[in-house]
Amino acid sequence: MKEKLRRSGIKIMASLIVLLGSLSYIMVLAVLNGSLGFVAAMGVTVFGATGVAKALGLLGLCAEIPLSWGLIIGLAVGCGVVRGGLRYLEQYSNHFIAFKLLAVLRDKIFGALRILCPAKLESKQKGSIIAMITSDIETLEVFYAHTISPICIAVLVSLAVFLFVGFVSSWYLALVALLGYLVIGIVVPLISSKALKESGVNYRREFASFNAYFLDSIKGIKDIVLNNAEREREGEVDRRSDILLKETKKMKRGITKASSATELLVSLFIALSLAVGVLLVHFGLLDLGKMLIGVVAIFGSFGPVLAVSALPGNLTQTFASGDRVLNLLEEKPAVTPVKNGKTFEYSDLKVDELSFSYEKDAPVLKDVCMHAEKGEIIGIVGESGCGKSTFLKLLLRFWEKDRGSIDYNGIDVDNIDSDNLLDNVTMVSQTTYLFDESIEDNLRIAKPDATQEELETACKMASVHDFIMTLPEGYKTQVGAMGDNLSAGEKQRIGLARAFLKGSQLILLDEPTSNVDSINEGMILKSLLEQKSKKSIILVSHRESTMAIADRIYHVDGGIMQEVK
Ligand SMILES: Nc1ncnc2c1ncn2[C@@H]1O[C@H](COP(=O)(O)OP(=O)(O)OP(=O)(O)O)[C@@H](O)[C@H]1O
Ligand SMILES: [Mg+2]
Incomplete structure (x- = not known):
């Protein structure tokens, strides 16, 4: 061309x-x-x-x-x-x-x-x-x-x-x-x-x-x-x-x-x-x-x-x-950030008839309805490529929905101030990028003024504190170029620790335990359950053991999401 x-x-x-x-x-x-x-x-x-x-x-x-x-x-x-x-x-x-x-x-x-x-x-x-x-x-x-x-x-x-x-x-x-x-x-x-x-x-x-x-x-x-x-x-x-x-x-x-x-x-x-x-x-x-x-x-x-x-x-x-x-x-962005929009403090989420496609005539999600209340752990399951990650991205307005509504406390996501939305909702994506800086700095992007104690609490919840303490310089250890010195599971747990440190009310977890062994998975799930009374968690996972902690589970198939009764 x-x-x-x-x-x-x-x-x-x-x-x-x-x-x-x-x-x-x-x-x-x-x-x-x-x-x-x-x-x-x-x-x-x-x-x-x-x-x-x-x-x-x-x-x-x-x-x-x-x-x-x-x-x-x-x-x-x-x-x-x-x-x-x-x-x-x-x-x-x-x-x-x-x-x-x-x-x-x-x-x-x-x-x-x-x-x-x-x-x-x-x-x-x-x-x-x-x-x-x-x-x-x-x-x-x-x-x-x-x-x-x-x-x-x-x-x-x-x-x-x-x-x-x-x-x-x-x-x-x-x-x-x-x-x-x-x-x-x-x-x-x-x-x-x-x-x-x-x-x-x-x-x-x-x-x-x-x-x-x-x-x-x-x-x-x-x-x-x-x-x-x-x-x-x-x-x-x-x-x-x-x-x-x-x-x-x-x-x-x-x-x-x-x-x-x-x-x-x-x-x-x-x-x-x-x-x-x-x-x-x-x-x-x-x-x-x-x-x-x-x-x-x-x-x-x-x-x-x-x-x-x-x-x-x-x-x-x-x-x-x-x-x-x-x-x-x-260039016009696919999504324009909302400045001076409405603000909220998360208490519930209601999604109604949500439809979305990346390309015309190839719908990824069709008329999705779901809801989540404070204190609930919601599970989402479905085959690879069925649109689970896409759904989480829409909740964060990484893409603009085609139809339907995503209401936080009754306010549509398109009217919510973008910064405020990111304060309330955190996502741990399937791949966590670690910068070539110290572990501590990598954690602090979630909360720049976090104290050492807060860092350690978040890392304990994500079951990564003990691992960090085995490193030569503990929290001050430099992550190698492209983060290649850490295993996928270690990176994933640092990503989780970031989310815990951020302290948002709604946490979206995309396969949080896919690269973690069953002992660490157990510890992470225990932390999630402990958080339950204070926060909402939406959890995407293929693992049945992980889904065991969910209060309600939605199943996605062919772009249609249904609650599993
Ligand atoms: N940026 C994009 N542009 C176009 N198509 C995309 C884009 N991102 C994802 N897709 C397509 O949308 C569909 C849903 O993708 P998504 O990542 O949401 O699946 P998923 O359910 O999370 O899969 P997995 O379980 O493998 O993570 C897939 O067919 C994917 O190829
Ligand atoms: Mg995915």
Whole structure:
């Protein structure tokens, strides 16, 4: 599938500039420094040429603007020194903006993902989101540090040189220069950006897809080895790598063609201005000294437009990255969080005629009715894939229901403040993710200010305290990368401890004992029974032993939920 940009280049640039916000004054500073820097750089050659003209005694100009030797040399050297300082300031401001903004953008993307999750992370390849957070944002650095200001600088400097050559030397020469700027700074970039647009977008797409595939392969390397599927994977990595290489070559070839054409054009315009200058002198329309200054000023003035014409190669990639980032920032979440909604303190749950499907015409749950009172343990059983986890996710509004109602204390879940809902209802999902931090920190995400005593009580309830105490540093032990150092059962019990620590009134448990042996299962169930008087628990499990503690059990089959009498 070919990726098309959703917005035009101009629209992307405008949207990215809007993101600058209060940093825009630093951008103005960068442009001013950059423009003055170029003018200073040209000052070195122009004053040099003035010196040469004076030495050759050519200057009618010297009679008009009497410059002493000392002044000419001083100004030439001074321009050189000032140029250095200004260039430093320009680069400093550009990079200051770029990196500051990258931090802001990462923050925005995280915020957007926070709202789009968990639906987004369930439905899209995680790899492409990771690629966006890493490489797309890096590409935008190029935009902020090396794109906006070169364009502004090119406009300002070209205008300044046009006026300078016109007033000091000749308007004919100034017009030749202007024509050169327009062709090199606008016509060439427009033509080459059109030619490079497709290859840039294709390159980024292949780059992102290769990264995602490679990352996925590394994550699943254990399963690849266990299934003896290395050769197929390697073959596919090679194939994708070849495609990427082909796209890279195509893009680089295009960039090289464009840049050689531009260099050629610069040489042509320099030759043209020299020819016009010589003709003007020949026909007595300009004296040699002024011609020298004008032509030298034009020689040194193509730097800024050259910088602009070098942009398209980067720019197409930047646009593709910018487009993807903007898409994510503007993406409508599957579920919009409820802000300033109703609040409640859980006492009962009533679900009525609830229907839901992930995809049209493929209902997962049909007209589900159930209820749970405070102090009850409700069991849910059913075949794998029948929609048990989906039901729990709907109770937490991870997805929006299609029809029916989910009422907490008589208030529909769609009207309840999202934060308040998560305070009242906690879920321990089938897989618990542990961060590469200490066990203590992993527990504290449920309650950041928990005391050591609270941590230990929760872990005892989840039957994981004794295990933690056997670890070398107890609660301060670091969980290895990806939590691979802990067994599935240990992770599951830490997940349970998190839920106990959170202290919500309704706890949803998705297979809480699937990876736990019968001794630990017994201890966990005992803790759940102890909680019973204070809380409600909805328990999904295949295990009959676990279901034994349920007060009432619902059975799900073909999307229909019925109470088992
Ligand atoms: N994000 C999703 N997008 C599309 N379909 C999904 C999504 N998540 C789950 N499904 C599908 O919905 C159906 C119900 O899935 P669910 O995870 O609720 O089953 P389950 O009863 O919890 O199964 P298990 O006992 O194996 O955990 C399945 O057919 C599953 O493939
Ligand atoms: Mg499930």
